[in-house]
Amino acid sequence: MAVQIKICGIREDRALEAVIEAKADFGGFIFHQASPRNLTISEASRLTALAENRIQRVGLMVNPNDDFLCELAAQASLDAVQLQGSESPERVGQIRELLGVRVWKAIAVASREDVLRAEAYADTADFILFDAKTPPGALPGGMGLRFDWNLLKDLDVGLPWGLAGGLNADNVAEAIRLTRTPLVDVCSGTEAAPGVKDVDKIAAFCKAAREA
Secondary structure (H helix, E strand, C coil), X not given: CCCEEEECCCXXXXXXXXXXXXXXXXXXXXXXXXXXXXXXXXXXXXXXHHHCCCCEEEEEECCCCXXXXXXXXXXXXXXXXXXXXXXXXXXXXXXXXXXXXXXXXXXEECCHHHHHHHHHHCCCCCEEEEEECCCXXXXXXXXCCCCXXXXXXXXXXXXXXXXXXXXXXXXXXXXXXXXXXCXXXXXXXXXXXXXXXXXXXXXXXXXXXXXX
16 A cells, blocks of 8 residues: 655645645644744635645644634634644543544654553544654754654554654655555655745655655
């Protein structure tokens, strides 16, 4: 089965069109004020409308409160939300019930113990995304960091899962071969600068992942 591809950090029409043209499966839209890829709800409303029925739309957020979630849901159409913060299994379940969409939970990984934390979300999340653990005080993702992919060998956490963190067109085939991941998620590896997508890098990443 072909690996699925998510391109995260879309901020512009041009980038969205490039992601769709490259036949990625998911487009990621970030709602985190500290990130150079942050979107307002108004910006996201327009972009997600352009993406409707063309690509699956995932909104990334960090420890969101209910007021924000309800405002976002009222104005922007998302197929899933990706929780990148310290959300507990209980909170993940609450958000899934509140929004009525699929919920991805990102797990920050530096050790095998981190990987096994995913098991706690088996009853409340729909999907687990293993991402590299970033330094204290840094952004929770999108920094081009990677972890030891061998930590995911022979993985069974009871949920569908994917791999993020430091991926690019040059290493994604190796990542897929080592981990047998069903999905790869890239952000900085398809950028010319933080928050600025590179059309050629998007195309190259999708090609490399499809041919792995």
